Amino acid sequence: MSTSVIDSLEITPVLLVSALALVAGLVYRYLTTYPANLPPGPRGWDCFKQLMEACNKCTLKEKMWSWAEQYGDLVFYYSLGAPFCVLNSAKVTRLLLADDKYKLLTADREPNFFAKNFWYNGKDFFFTKYDDITKRKRRFFHKALGMFGDGVLRFEDVVGGELDKFMAGLGQKENVDFHMDIDLARSLIKIIYILLIGENTDDDTADQLEEYDMATNDLSNIDNQTILTYLPFMRHFGKFKAMCDRASTTRKITEEKTFYHVRKTYVPGEIRGIVDIFLQQANEPGYEFLKDDEHAKAMLSNIFVAAHTTTRSSLLSSFLLMCHYPEVMRNIQEEIDRVLGDRQPRVEDRKDMHYTEAFILEMQRYISQLPLGFLRLVKEDIPLNGYVIPKGTTLLVNNWYFQRDSTFFEDPWEVKPERFLDAKGQLLHADHEARKRLLTFGVGPRFCPGEVFARSRVFLFLSRILKVYDILPPEKEGLPSCDPRTFDTVLILQPPQFKCRVRPRTNKTVS
């Protein structure tokens, strides 16, 4: 069967059944009494058609960009009868998600198609209401991360050990074109594996876990979820079937490696890693829900995906940017030489390495890894700016749009770490307007619990590698663009596969 026939098989049922569902959705909508003064946005058939076309082509974030320009800070629309509101400025996002007046009205999420079918119907801790169980999960995950993750000594020990191996691997590849992503992904996965399980693993297992992360990242992107949430039967057709089958097979392997394998050898009282903390915590009052294996399995999958795909994207994007912006690389290297001299970087060096930290902020602004991705649910009608956002509305945070607001960020499609430095070269304070406009890790009661872990890991990898090597474009083939508009649309944006070269530095400045 030709590709075009397969493609048309995917679109035809989508449009046909979607049209029926739209009619049902509209009837439902007119039978339901929503407040009259909704925020502006597209309505009716035109909205439906634009949305379905965008989701089918995976260009939802581009569509949201054009609606933001047309309608302003709040854009409200219905997707098959379900209400959505897109937040198009950091100010309105902070107000709704973090201000005392609203934050508990917008702290819920609910399982979408992906979470219902692959994360045990919301037993993870992303796609959940902000209820007592979620609060407990967040609390003990913070505690576990403190002991095994960003507890600084253990963290540096684990990351440092894997970095030694990674650097030795780079040493074998000096001055030749190679794909950085395979070795980097293995290294990052092994770090998470050690912290969770308490032992290291082999390359095959790391590759299998990476395959699960990539399958999840593909299936759970918002464009696919919009279609699958409202038209779940589509999972049996075309690309959706292939994505669901891949996620299902790889999940089985992941659960075996990260949960059943650990439980078999668990000895009460002996804590090897975060999974053992989960197993132990199940005996504490208030945590009985953890006796249901599905909670632990869903949370582990959640952590693996949240921790890996995001950091993989940050580091690969950073290396691609080094190839495109050699002057930024030289500035980071100059700082490394000046601050570190001959010693290796430590987490505490972050506070003295202002340019490197500014680069990491800028890379995250420029890539905007999780466009539209926070997903919150409105608990009660919220009156705002003369409008009402109705109860049951899903909020989408359009950081893809507002982190590139050209009225504030000059040349938003250029990488300029200086945006986050003051006149003396010091990192801008977290309260500075430029930083308040960045919402990389979310905001409010559901902000990312892995932020410190993520920032420290990116810092250590970047500074350790750039201390020794220049990262250069490949010699024998072209380098892809670093513009995130050219990246594939998955939940957490990843740069395309690319080759680069590492060359031992010759330009070290004396400390």
Ligand code: HEM
């Ligand atoms: C560059 C790296 C990362 C980025 C950009 C990122 C971004 C985010 C964002 C935007 C959210 C939603 C926040 C909100 O709704 O306000 C989130 C939630 C979450 N992240 Fe991260 N994250 C990163 C790394 C990590 C790491 C390393 C971990 C674990 C060690 C992690 C675990 C989680 C979890 C468990 C949630 C769900 C929290 C909840 O719903 O209550 N993330 N992350």
